Structure formats: C-alpha cells, structure tokens
Amino acid sequence: xxxxxxxxxxxxxxxxxxxLWSFMTTDVEFSRLLSAGPRIAEFLGxxxxxxxxxxxxxxxxxxxxxxxxxxxxLGAVVLSAPLGILASETMVSPxxxxxxxxxxxxxxAIPLILVAMLMVGAVGLGPLPGIIAVxxxxxxxxxxxxxxxxxxxxxxxxxALESAGAGPLARLRHAIWPQMAPVIARDTIFRFELNxxxxxxxxxxxxxxxxxxxxxxxRSFQYDKAASVTLAVxxxxxxxxxxxxxxxxxxx
Amino acid sequence: xxxxxxxxxLSFAHPGSDLPALERISLLVPTGESxxxxxxxxxxxxxxxxxxxxxxxxxxxxxxxxxxxxxPDRPPLRARRPDTGFVFQEFALVERSTVxxxxxxxxxxxxxxxxxxxxxxxxxxxxTALAALADCGIADLAERRVDSLSxxxxxxxxxxxxxxxxxxxxxxxxxxxxxxxxxxxxxLTLLTGAARARGATAMxxxxxPDLARRFAQRxxxxxxxRVVFDVPTSDLSEEATANLYRDTERMPGVGLRAVS
Ligand SMILES: Nc1ncnc2c1ncn2[C@@H]1O[C@H](COP(=O)(O)OP(=O)(O)OP(=O)(O)O)[C@@H](O)[C@H]1O
Ligand SMILES: [Mg+2]
Numbered sequence: 001x002x003x004x005x006x007x008x009x010x011x012x013x014x015x016x017x018x019x020l021w022s023f024m025t026t027d028v029e030f031s032r033l034l035s036a037g038p039r040i041a042e043f044l045g046x047x048x049x050x051x052x053x054x055x056x057x058x059x060x061x062x063x064x065x066x067x068x069x070x071x072x073x074l075g076a077v078v079l080s081a082p083l084g085i086l087a088s089e090t091m092v093s094p095x096x097x098x099x100x101x102x103x104x105x106x107x108x109a110i111p112l113i114l115v116a117m118l119m120v121g122a123v124g125l126g127p128l129p130g131i132i133a134v135x136x137x138x139x140x141x142x143x144x145x146x147x148x149x150x151x152x153x154x155x156x157x158x159x160a161l162e163s164a165g166a167g168p169l170a171r172l173r174h175a176i177w178p179q180m181a182p183v184i185a186r187d188t189i190f191r192f193e194l195n196x197x198x199x200x201x202x203x204x205x206x207x208x209x210x211x212x213x214x215x216x217x218x219r220s221f222q223y224d225k226a227a228s229v230t231l232a233v234x235x236x237x238x239x240x241x242x243x244x245x246x247x248x249x250x251x252x
Numbered sequence: 253x254x255x256x257x258x259x260x261x262l263s264f265a266h267p268g269s270d271l272p273a274l275e276r277i278s279l280l281v282p283t284g285e286s287x288x289x290x291x292x293x294x295x296x297x298x299x300x301x302x303x304x305x306x307x308x309x310x311x312x313x314x315x316x317x318x319x320x321x322x323x324p325d326r327p328p329l330r331a332r333r334p335d336t337g338f339v340f341q342e343f344a345l346v347e348r349s350t351v352x353x354x355x356x357x358x359x360x361x362x363x364x365x366x367x368x369x370x371x372x373x374x375x376x377x378x379x380t381a382l383a384a385l386a387d388c389g390i391a392d393l394a395e396r397r398v399d400s401l402s403x404x405x406x407x408x409x410x411x412x413x414x415x416x417x418x419x420x421x422x423x424x425x426x427x428x429x430x431x432x433x434x435x436x437x438x439x440l441t442l443l444t445g446a447a448r449a450r451g452a453t454a455m456x457x458x459x460x461p462d463l464a465r466r467f468a469q470r471x472x473x474x475x476x477x478r479v480v481f482d483v484p485t486s487d488l489s490e491e492a493t494a495n496l497y498r499d500t501e502r503m504p505g506v507g508l509r510a511v512s
Contacts, residue, residue, distance in 0.1 A: 160344035163305055164417050165333035165361020170368035174357050178349045 047227035054213070054225045058232045061203065061210030065236075068127050068209050069196040072134025076195070077188060079139040084146025091150060101147075107140030112198050116207040127208030134195050134202075141194075145187040153179045186248075193244045200233050210236075254319040256421050256453035257281040257304060262313035264303060273299040274311070275477040281453060281470075283420075286444045288464035289457040291474035292497050297457035298341065300474070301423045304455070305338045318420055334361035337419030339443075339456075341426045343410040347399040351390065351409050354398055355381040358413035384416040387446055403430045407439060415446050422447050424456035428463065436460070440467040461493045 085091050087100040115137050119129030158175045166174065203211025210233060217226035259279040265272045273296045281287050289297045302308055304317055306328035315322045318335055322328060337358070345354050359377045360368045367373065373381070385391045388408040393401065398409060407430065414422060424443060428436035440456070444467045447454035458464050464471050464485075471488050473480040473496045481492050 154347070156340065156342060156344035157346045159307070160338070160340055160413075161357055161360060163307065163333060163336075163338045164358050164413075165330050166357070166368060167330065167360075167365055169365070170360045170363075173369055173371060174349070174353070174360065175346055178346050178353075182348065 043223070046223040049224065050227035050231055051222070051224035052228060054217075054228045057213050057225075058210065058229055061213050061229070062232065062236065064127055065199050065202075065209035065211075066196065068130040068134060068199045068202065068207075069192065071131045072199065073138060073188070073192045073195050075131065075135025076138035076142050076191065079135060080143040080146050083139060083143035084150060087143055087147035088150040089147075090153070097147070101144070104140050104144050107136065108144075109140075110137065112137040113201070113205060116202050117205045120206045125206045125208075130199060130202040130207035130209060133207060134199055137198075138191050138195050142187065142191045145191070146184060149180050149183040149187065152183065189244075189247055193240055196240055197237055200236065254283075254316075255280050256283045256285070256318060257455070258314075258316045260314040262303070262311060262315055264299065264308060264311035266299070267310070273477050274303070277313075277474075277477075277479055279472065279479065279482065281455065283453055284448075284451055285470060286447060286454045286468045287456075287470045287472060288468035289455065289472050289474060290459075290461055290464055290493070290496060291457075291480075293459075295474040296477040297474060298425050299477075301338070301425050301455065301457060304421075305336055305423055306333065330361065334417050335419055336421045336423065337414040337417045339410050339414045339422070339424035339427050341429065343406045345398045345406060345409055345413070348397060350394065351385070351396050351398060351401070351412075352381060352394040354409055355384055355412045355416045358384075358416035361417065380418065381412075381416045384412040387415060388412040388442060404435050407431060408442075411439065411443060411446075415450075418450070420450075420452050422452055422454040422456075424454065426457050426459065429459065436463060437466070444468075 083100060083104065087097050087104060089097055091097075092100075112133060116130060116133040119133045123129050123132070153176055157179075158171050161171045161175045199209055201211045201214075203209040203213065204215045206212070210229060213229045214226055214233070217223070217229065257279065258281075259277055262274055262277040263272050264274040277300070289300065291297055299308070303311060303315070303322075306317075306322055309325060309327075311324045318332075320328075320332060346357065349357075353371075356371075356373055356377060359373065359380060363373065363377060382391065382394070385394055388411055390405060390408045390412065393405060393409075398406060401409065407427065411424075411427065414424070422443065427443060428439050431439060440463055443456065444454055446452075456468070461471075465488065468485055470482070470484055472482045473492065475496055480496055481488070483492075
C-alpha cells in the first residue's frame with residue numbers, strides 16, 4: 001500500500017520525527033551499540049550450561065505460580081459473575097451497564113505487572129498480592145465476556161418454556177443455562193490460560209511465583225541458575241499452549 | 253361442556269402502536285374442533301394466538317380459554333399454562349440441547365418445581381416425551397442436538413414438545429410455513445390427528461387455503477385485525493378465500509402495518 005496526498009505525507013513526517021526524536025534524546029552511543037552484540041553473546045555464554053541443581057526451586061516456584069493462577073482465576077470468576085450481570089444489556093438499565101462497562105475497560109487498561117507492584121506495596125511480598133492482582137486484572141476481561149454470554153442468549157426458548165408453565169428457576173436451568181454454559185466455560189478456560197502465563201513473571205516485582213527465582217539469580221549473578229528457571233518458564237508456556245489448543249478443539 | 257375458546261368483542265393494540273392489531277373480534281371454538289386461521293401477512297393471526305396463550309396484556313373485551321377467563325392485566329396462573337400448548341412460528345427450541353431434552357422441556361409445567369429445576373423427570377414424563385417423539389416420527393433423533401437438525405426436523409421437535417405437554421388446546425402458529433407440500437400435509441395430519449386422538453382442540457394459522465380446507469373443520473378468515481368470515485369448511489367458497497387476500501390490496505393501511 002502507498003501513502004497518498006497530504007495525509008500520507010503528514011503521517012510519514014510524524015513517523016520519521018518520532019524515530020529521530022528517540023535517537024537524539026536517548027543516549028545511544030554508536031560504540032556501545034557495536035559492542036552490545038559481543039556483550040550479549042558473552043552474557044548468554046555465562047548462562048551455559050544451565051545449572052540443573054535448581055530443580056527444587058523450579059518445582060516450588062512453578063507450583064506457587066500455578067496456585068496464584070488458580071486462586072486468582074477463582075477470584076476473577078467470583079467478581080465477574082455479578083459484574084457480568086451488571087454489564088449486561090439484557091439484565092440492567094443502560095446507565096448502569098454503560099457505567100460498569102467503562103469501569104471494566106479501565107481495569108483492562110491497567111497492566112497486570114503494575115497492579116502487582118501496587119498490591120505488593122499494599123499487602124507485602126508473597127503470593128497474596130499476586131493472587132489479588134490476577135483476580136482484579138482478569139475481571140476486566142472476564143466480566144465483559146460473561147456479559148456478552150448473557151446478552152447472546154436467545155429469548156424465544158425462554159418464552160416457550162414460560163408458555164409451557166415452567167417457573168423462573170426451571171427456565172434458568174433449561175433455557176438460559178444451556179445457552180450460556182459452553183460460552184462461559186470456554187471464556188473462563190481462556191482467561192485461566194492467560195492468568196497462568198502472565199503470573200509467571202509476577203515474582204519479578206515480588207508478587208510470588210517462579211519469577212521470583214529469575215530475579216534473585218540475575219541479581220546475584222548466578223546466570224546458569226537463571227537460565228534453568230527461564231528454560232522452565234518457556235517449557236511451561238509451551239505446555240499451556242498445547243493444552244489450550246487441545247481444549248479449544250473440544251469446545252469448537 | 254364449555255367451549256374451548258370463547259372471545260367476545262376483543263380488541264388489542266401492540267404497545268407503542270396506534271393501530272389495533274385485533275379489532276372487535278368475537279369467536280367461539282367448541283371443544284375438540286380443529287380450526288384454521290387464514291389471512292394475509294399482518295392480519296393479526298400471531299397476535300390472536302399469542303393472546304389466547306396468555307402472553308399479551310392490555311386488551312379489551314372478554315376472552316375465556318378452557319373454561320377460565322383470561323385477565324387482560326396479568327398472566328394466567330402457572331398451573332393453567334400447561335393446558336394450552338403453543339407451536340411457535342420460529343420453533344423457539346433450545347439449540348444446544350438434545351431433541352429429547354427439548355421435548356422434556358414441554359413437561360416442565362407438569363413436574364414438581366424441584367424436579368423441574370433438577371431436570372429429573374419421572375418415568376411417566378420420559379414415557380410421554382418418547383411417545384410424542386414417536387408420534388412425530390423422530391424417535392431416532394432423540395439424542396441429536398437441535399442445532400444439527402434440518403428445518404423440517406425442528407418443526408417436528410417443536411410439535412413433539414407441544415404434544416408432550418399434554419395440552420387440551422393446541423395453538424400452532426404457521427406450523428407448516430417452512431415445509432414442502434408433502435411434508436406440510438404430513439405435519440398437519442400429525443397435528444390434527446394427535447389433537448383428535450387426545451380429545452384436544454386445535455387452532456392453527458396458515459397461508460395455504462387448500463391445506464386449511466383439508467385439515468380443519470372450520471375456517472376463520474382474518475384481515476386487518478377483523479374476522480371476515482367464520483364458516484364450516486364445507487361452506488367456504490373459493491370467492492371468500494380470494495377476497496380475503498384481495499381486500500388487503502385495496503387497503504393500503506393494512507399493507508403498511510404488515511411492514512412496520
Ligand atoms: N411486537 C409488536 N409490536 C408492534 N406491532 C406489532 C408487534 N407484533 C405485531 N405487530 C403488528 O400487529 C399486526 C398483526 O401482526 P401479526 O404478527 O399478528 O400478523 P400475522 O397475521 O401473524 O402475520 P404473518 O402472516 O406475517 O405472520 C401487524 O400490523 C404487525 O405489524
Ligand atoms: Mg404470524
């Protein structure tokens with residue numbers, strides 16, 4: 001695609017200006033840039049061979065990350081159920097669901113790592129701030145998904161069951177729930193996968209989990225140990241992805 | 253025996269609409285009769301059937317169904333609702349549930365609230381549902397999900413759900429509109445046959461006068477919310493039928509209402 005006319009000219013000037021500005025105001029010395037390559041190579045060299053003796057720490061940190069993801073997700077589900085209803089067009093009035101949706105958009109806009117730092121400040125180090133941060137951050141997305149699941153329910157079968165004499169609970173159980181449940185299950189699993197992946201690095205800011213060991217080993221120059229933990233994190237991410245692909249196939 | 257449906261001077265306008273959808277309708281349907289409602293699009297057929305099902309509020313006049321008068325201001329007692337069965341124009345099935353579950357849903361109003369909530373049907377509920385499936389010729393589809401069915405198969409599920417409800421009055425809104433002629437005749441044979449076998453009254457709306465003649469004992473013509481004729485099938489003239497559809501062409505107001 002080619003840029004055309006004044007708009008195109010303005011856009012390219014803006015991009016060029018932004019790049020120039022970044023170069024001029026950041027202290028990027030050409031000599032340092034040249035030596036960066038060998039330095040990185042040397043750094044990577046010090047990571048090899050990865051130190052396998054940290055298996056215990058990996059298991060401990062990995063289990064903690066898993067716990068943070070599970071409990072954080074649980075918290076998000078508990079928060080998202082009422083917020084999802086309050087953000088649904090079919091359940092509440094426009095002023096209310098618009099307000100709640102705006103609130104959820106704000107929550108989504110705050111990066112998890114930032115929430116985690118704030119929570120560490122508020123409740124101290126350890127998995128607890130991680131759990132709270134995950135629950136808070138994930139609710140921004142999950143409540144929105146739940147609201148969409150509620151709004152996607154078709155009304156006609158509900159009216160049909162009412163016409164047959166079914167009470168409100170029976171209608172919820174047999175007309176609303178069957179339409180909503182698969183959507184909610186799929187969205188919740190999707191969000192859990194994101195939570196697990198994102199909480200791997202929470203330890204870097206002191207909010208618990210396997211990331212704590214990466215930070216500790218890098219700070220104490222034990223790069224071979226940091227390498228092992230990093231490899232473990234990569235393996236976990238790939239495993240999560242593989243499980244997710246398998247699950248998606250089941251819900252397709 | 254009281255008539256299945258008795259309507260006296262009934263008028264109704266949909267909320268937000270100035271034009272009445274039903275105007276001064278009077279109608280008497282004896283128990284056990286099969287009645288067809290004919291009329292052009294927008295005539296008020298769906299509106300009339302929904303009103304008899306107790307789903308519309310704010311009408312004028314007097315209407316009683318199965319010996320109990322309807323209240324224009326509040327829905328019928330839940331205990332009465334299973335007695336009136338409705339076959340919806342768009343089926344209104346739970347797409348992700350199985351055929352059997354959908355047919356069992358027709359029995360929810362006849363179960364105890366706890367059983368209805370738990371979805372634990374008695375063996376009688378199950379037998380009734382399976383019999384309805386067999387009557388509709390879809391016993392082999394019981395475990396299939398509705399979203400995997402064809403339009404004609406869905407139509408049968410919708411009718412089976414209504415029959416499983418064991419209604420004494422069957423209201424069917426264009427139950428054959430989406431079917432080919434052979435299928436349509438089959439479905440109407442099924443519907444009116446099932447009603448007769450159960451001693452139930454049936455009212456169905458249709459756009460096909462020839463099918464109405466074949467399957468109804470009485471035919472009611474509606475146009476612009478009014479009853480234009482109400483005759484035994486044998487007395488219905490070709491001319492009356494033709495006029496029913498021609499009238500609307502001369503009445504632009506009705507045509508417009510059908511669009512809006
Ligand atoms: N929910 C509604 N709100 C307002 N007007 C409505 C509503 N439903 C129907 N109407 C109007 O009431 C009139 C009767 O509609 P109705 O659906 O009963 O016609 P019908 O005879 O069933 O037509 P069709 O053969 O097309 O199904 C029409 O003018 C229609 O526009
Ligand atoms: Mg209609």
